[in-house]
Amino acid sequence: MRILIVGGGVVGRTLALALARRGAAVTLLDQRAVAPAASWGNAGHIATEQVEPLASPATLRGVPRRLFWRGGPLGLPPAQARDWLPFALRLAWASRPAQFRRGRTALGQLLAEALPAWQRLAGALGDAALVRADGHLVAWESDASAARGRASWQAADTGTATVHALDAATLARVRALAPGVADAIRFVGSAQVSDLDRLAAALDAALDAVGVMRATGTATLERTGDRVAVPGHPADHVVVAAGVGSRALMAAAGERAPLIAERGYHVRAAAHGWPADLPPLVFEDRSIIATRYADRVQLAGFVEFGRADAPPDPRKWQRLEAHAAALGLPLAAPFERWMGARPTLPDYLPAIGRSTRAANLYYSFGHQHLGLTLAPVTAELLADTIAGAAPAIDLAPYDLRRFGTLA
Template sequence: MRRAIVIGGGIIGLCAGLELARSGYAVTVIEEHGDRTAASWGNAGHIATEQVAPLASFASIRSAPRRRFSAGGALDLPLSGIRAWAPFAVRMIAASRPARFAAGSRALASILAPSLPAWKDLTELIGAADLLRRDGHFVAWESDATARSGRASWGEADTGTTQFASATPDDLNRLRRTIAPSVVDAIRFTGSGQITDLNALADALEATLIAHGDTIKRRRATIALDGDKATIDGEAPDLLIIAAGAQSGALMRAMGYRVPLIAERGYHIRARADHWPADLPPIAFEDRSMIVTRYADCVQAAGFVELNRFDAPPDPRKWDRLEAHVAALGLPIAGPFERWIGARPTLPDYLPAIGRSRHARNLIYAFGHQHLGLTLAPVTAAIVGALARDEAPAMDISPFDIGRFGANRMTS
């Protein structure tokens, strides 16, 4: 039987491993950390099919000054991390040119469109259909002015397969009565979804792999390039998949690539869900760049875009601000709060890297999904499976080739 080794036990790696197992490979998933602290297991649980427009855009760049953390916003470029984010910012500006932005939107639309149906199929396959909700999400505002501006922005945006409409009077009354009295206006999206328990999802994916006879190992992976093959521990498997999130850059470097990947760090706080209605979908409080999600046994408030080194220490001020937002909104959650930080793997054009290596004929890569790792995991897995079977994927994946960043073959 052909062997495949997947480096990365996050949502992308586990889904890819399961797809390879179904394609006839004996699969080993290698994950260095066993505590599920990666971005895969701390995200907002939102299947964000509406986020078709890449964040690499002139609109994002123009709005950056007013969104900076020091001005009360969600964007932080710490001076201590300037060596990481300054080159990234230059590349992001280049990727924001209108032609590249338009091409990036088309590319994202092509893989976002099938993502919710793909999640339905996957959760049924692993016996966890109850973990998927397909009842959309809310976007809420706290003033008439921000509501007008927000509605106008969403009205002009390409939201792919999703649609939105004004929240009904009953929805608004309920939001004000049970969640946040300060909500002035809201819209509700349809066509988006939610995973209701990320830990249960990880358990189900791992259990399905193990039941299939595959293996999950908790250890560090050391890889090298030997001629035209990728090796691990001196041996060359039939396939090696790099799907290690924010740590994929170092692994790709061992394969001869220079990858402009940055750790786009997010923060969340969690507390007991005693007073939060279980049937409410995620709510994005757009004035505060914060999304609040009810999970099975907790409520989570998440936010911030911090461009930094992967190993930089966390900034406690961001947790403090999330707690302040929760208090200011009057949300029905209270401490003690569990605090978390995770690194979203982000490339300058805000498109993932998915493809087969030109350096090592047994190497496939799948990383760089920024805010959309959960959303795009089953679709990415299907692409990896097609590449492993030497089949054409269901959509054009050339926009996701890592070679788009130029001559990145290292010469020394």
């Protein structure tokens, strides 16, 4: 069985490995999209606690105070309103209470299996230490925000992750990095990828070992009758896992995929004085997360809706660097700057399944902030489906038909 996977991010690579290990002849086509894949610039956080979709009544209520121009993390560039306004209307519709509850159940099913799937993948890659299952920390800068934040997390559905008071010794370590921290909590049951560069190298080595062919270039999807093909890449089955680029590819097959580029920004600096064993640290008052990778510390944040190919907004990087200074973090110039596009659907659920418009077309995209978290479990489920086995989780909630089809 010849399978072509379009998309070279972590979702595409883990799926390629899962299919090749099941005996398929796999080609991985990396489009090298106009915006860097968020797979290789994210916070490294295996976010098992993010059970409640961001398409929610609470999210809608919080929009005004979270806008970038008011100091918040949400960017809605006026020049790109034609891109984000239709998405925002769909998100509002998906945030109805009943829809939110269905989304929470669907995300919860995937997230419950996310960390075990990561541990299986790390074992298969021969690098168990690639996954650090020591949770993460959430900190606040005032007693009032700590009280609100702690109460909010204790009331939330966090799935298999649990909230705990932070011990005095760890709190002292956090305050040594950020003297203004008033209080913090620890999540148990979440995890971290030790280093994204190390992950990419390990996946590439594993793909080579199982004979996955790799190509780069732009993919176009052609539909003939009930089948699709990508010219120049003969295959029995095609899988679209191309992140934000999946929208155009699926449209060629008559499938509606209302994706938007949800762009995130990060800065990196040398890890002077940052403990190597400290798990990811969220500064919730500022909606940013700090992660230690090898000899660098990365500070990430912002949700910016628009086009993947729009120029980056340097004010986002400047604000991250200002946050680092205001917190007193031991990070200093020169900073490396990065921006990438998360592929997001209006209900904040991924699209995983088989097309109803083309018998040989499958898809896996739209994982929003959870692409890294959900990649291995998604790969296992879709690989089983393509191989003709029943997946361990029913994929119906992630079917693209929830958005209708194109004419």
